Amino acid sequence: MNMDFGVDVISEDEYRRQRALYGPLTESVRRLINASLNTVVDADAVAEAQKKIDAIAELLETQQRAGVPMVHEHTGRPVVWSNPAVGLRNAIAPPMVIHHEDDGSCWSEFTLSGAYEGPPGRVHGGVCALVLDHLLGEAASQALTQPKFTGTISLRYRRGTPLGPLRAEAFVERSEGVKTFTRGYLKDANGPTVEAEGVFIQPAWARDAG
Amino acid sequence: MNMDFGVDVISEDEYRRQRALYGPLTESVRRLINASLNTVVDADAVAEAQKKIDAIAELLETQQRAGVPMVHEHTGRPVVWSNPAVGLRNAIAPPMVIHHEDDGSCWSEFTLSGAYEGPPGRVHGGVCALVLDHLLGEAASQALTQPKFTGTISLRYRRGTPLGPLRAEAFVERSEGVKTFTRGYLKDANGPTVEAEGVFIQPAWARDAG
Known part of the structure; x- marks a missing residue:
């Protein structure tokens, strides 16, 4: 349903239905990206x-949802299916599923194909940055339930x-006032390849609401 | 042709032919990503x-080139068409064309669609990082003609x-020994939105060759 405040609240059943319907479509588009x-x-x-x-795109374009944010009815978490870092419906996104632990940390295990290649056989440095910026943001915002924007992010490429x-x-x-200090790693089987530190900021409009 | 040292050297004519053939295909895949x-x-x-x-992907998969690097015969520059930040043939890539100036700087003007959205109406912070890491790398490596890897990159999100x-x-x-220090900006019509500093490193195997 489309609430007055411009958010679509979706039930667990609807969430599962859409995930089962659109997840495989995204996989097919990913396969096409790689094939091209x-x-x-x-x-x-x-x-x-x-x-x-073009004909398929035209068909899919006939009915489009407005870009209204979706929120899961039970968890209260935003459903960011169009997100370019992690969206179930965005074929650009590395195929990541983020897991949140009770201690506030989060992690994801995923596989990157040749579509994310920079130097031969290696992930593009900017893709590493995209992945880590997103993970740090997920940790800072408690699974995107708190409004937080990237202030600064620093990445060290070990190898x-x-x-x-x-x-x-x-x-x-740690957190200090409106700032949340985060840290994260990208790892292969032999340990960290990229290390990231990020400071996330609570926007001014959200400060009084706390 | 496939040279002994594993590089495809392509002529200007062949470059133009492939660009005219595959560029529009990538545009159609981009349209499909957005439509889905x-x-x-x-x-x-x-x-x-x-x-x-799936049927189209199967057709395109029937004949694939090996992942051999391509180099332009006349300019001597690598042709990085599968690159996820800038590749003409990679539908994941923001639609950027990089321009190199005689003073060693580089720039690109491009338009980002909803497929790159993080917060409502805004570019995902990680996509800003992807774009800037790539631009800094282009400057550090003199249009990718010098082997350079990202050592560190720091981004400041102004707004x-x-x-x-x-x-x-x-x-x-400036450059100091094997390190190249770079700086860059992402801008909208009102000026910089993200500022980046990056240190790029010449790999050990390339140091003696200099």
């Missing part, structure tokens, strides 16, 4: 593929991050 | 779309970056 990346089929085949892709299975984790170190 | 993001067509239509997308037309720019401040 290095294809060398001939010009006729490319033209044919392009025509079909190249290989494509393949990875783990990212983040936690809050 | 917020579609609410019914389950039958989603299933139909997914089946068609939210609105979706829409943006400009990113970067330049080298």
Whole structure:
């Protein structure tokens, strides 16, 4: 339902229904992104593929939801399915699912394909930054339930991050007034590859509400 | 042609041919990413779309080039079309074209759509980091002609970056031994939104070759 204050509250059933429906669609779009990346089929085949892709896009464009934020009825958490770092419905996003622990830390285990490659065989440094900025933000905002914006973020690249299975984790170190100090790591099987520190800020409009 | 040292050197003609062929394909995949993001067509239509997308992916997968680096014959520059920050053939990449100036600085003007949204109406902080890490790397490596890896990068978010037309720019401040110190900005029409400093390192294997 669309509440007066412009938020769609969705039930657990509806959440599950949409996840089962749209998650696989995103997977198919991801497969297409990877297939287009290095294809060398001939010009006729490319033209044919392009025509079909445009037709599918046109179909999907016929009915679109407005960009109203969604909130899960039971958990109270925002459902950020269009997010470019973690959105279930955004094929740009690395295929991450974020897990939140009771101590406020969070983590994700996921696999990065060639679509995220910078130097040969390695994850693009900017993709490492995207992943870590998002994880730090999840920790700072208690799973996005608190409004928090990135103030500063610093990343130290210890060594190249290989494509393949990875783990990212983040936690809050301390809070001082409107600032939340966070730290996180991107890791492969041999330990940390990138280390991140981030300061997140509670926006002015949310300060009196506390 | 595939040289002995594992690099494809492509002529200007071949570069233009491939750009004209694959650039529009990437645009169509981008359109599909955006169309899937917020579609609410019914389950039958989603299933139909997914089946068609899988069929196109299967077609494009039949002939794939090996992940051999490409270099432009005349400019000597790497052709990084699969790069997730800037690749002409990577639909994940923000639609950036990087311009290099004679003084070693570089810049790009581009437009970010809802697929890059974090907070409502604003670019995801991690996407800002991806864009700036890439621009700083382009400046540090003289348009990717020198091997340079991100050592550290620090970003300061002055205010939210609105979706829409943006400009990113970067330049080298100084070099000390194997380190190159860079700075850059992400800007909207009202000036900088994010400021970045990055230190890039020449890898050990490239140091003697200098």
